[in-house]
Amino acid sequence: MCLKNEQPYKQQRTILGVRESFDEVQEAVLTLMVDQQYSEHDLFSVRVALEEALANALLHGHSGDEEREIEVHWHVTPAHVEIQVIDQGRGYDPEAIPDPTATENLTLPSGRGLAMIRAFMTEVELNERGNHLTMIRHK
Amino acid sequence: MAEHSLLQIFERDGITNVEFVESNILDEVCIRRIGDELISVIERKGCPKIVLNFQNVNALSSSALGMLITVNAKVGDKKGKLVLASLEGPIRDVFRITKLDKAFTLCDSLAEAMSSVR
Numbered sequence: 001m002c003l004k005n006e007q008p009y010k011q012q013r014t015i016l017g018v019r020e021s022f023d024e025v026q027e028a029v030l031t032l033m034v035d036q037q038y039s040e041h042d043l044f045s046v047r048v049a050l051e052e053a054l055a056n057a058l059l060h061g062h063s064g065d066e067e068r069e070i071e072v073h074w075h076v077t078p079a080h081v082e083i084q085v086i087d088q089g090r091g092y093d094p095e096a097i098p099d100p101t102a103t104e105n106l107t108l109p110s111g112r113g114l115a116m117i118r119a120f121m122t123e124v125e126l127n128e129r130g131n132h133l134t135m136i137r138h139k
Numbered sequence: 140m141a142e143h144s145l146l147q148i149f150e151r152d153g154i155t156n157v158e159f160v161e162s163n164i165l166d167e168v169c170i171r172r173i174g175d176e177l178i179s180v181i182e183r184k185g186c187p188k189i190v191l192n193f194q195n196v197n198a199l200s201s202s203a204l205g206m207l208i209t210v211n212a213k214v215g216d217k218k219g220k221l222v223l224a225s226l227e228g229p230i231r232d233v234f235r236i237t238k239l240d241k242a243f244t245l246c247d248s249l250a251e252a253m254s255s256v257r
Binding site for chain 1: 163165166167168197198199200201202204205206208209212228229232233236237238239241242
């Protein structure tokens with residue numbers, strides 16, 4: 001997942017697991033995307049995927065502990081957006097999560113975050129430990 | 140000071156029509172409050188007939204979907220009906236991608252939803 005430099009807008013921030021920080025990061029990424037004339041559908045997709053990634057970091061990575069820091073990197077180019085979300089947790093095995101789209105699991109109230117990230121982003125990679133998510137959406 | 144409601148609720152002809160005040164249904168605290176408000180509405184009804192209007196909604200998280208699943212189950216427990224209205228574009232995609240379009244009754248327009256919930 002190596003990105004070439006095409007007028008890059010590259011930033012990183014270390015945040016606490018609180019709503020205000022999630023909103024700030026989302027607005028920062030979306031503002032850069034608007035500058036690069038991404039479509040409304042791209043903006044929606046990245047907002048939802050970023051929300052799910054941050055929520056996973058807080059709820060699964062940090063067991064809901066808002067004081068633990070989450071590292072977020074983003075890189076917005078005219079052609080694609082790459083975002084990395086890194087938490088300090090022990091990670092999790094995505095294979096251990098029941099398939100939320102299976103008929104027998106449709107009424108489960110949770111477990112859809114990663115599926116939504118995968119659906120809305122072009123490429124998604126989780127490291128072996130399960131605490132470092134990299135996701136890319138092409139314009 | 141009392142917290143403001145995150146829903147606008149209208150009653151007409153035995154049907155409860157609910158609109159979201161917030162356009163982004165992402166925040167865990169807001170989602171919990173919305174769920175609590177909806178469950179409170181359901182508990183007051185004998186056989187709830189509810190239309191949830193997504194016209195104002197721009198973004199929806201998996202946590203919000205979880206809340207809607209719980210609400211749908213509560214309505215089902217009371218032999219009522221929940222219909223989701225004004226679902227179009229990317230918001231409908233969320234339901235399609237998660238296959239929840241099979242678990243909920245989804246309607247493109249409010250008029251269609253009002254007719255479907257009767």
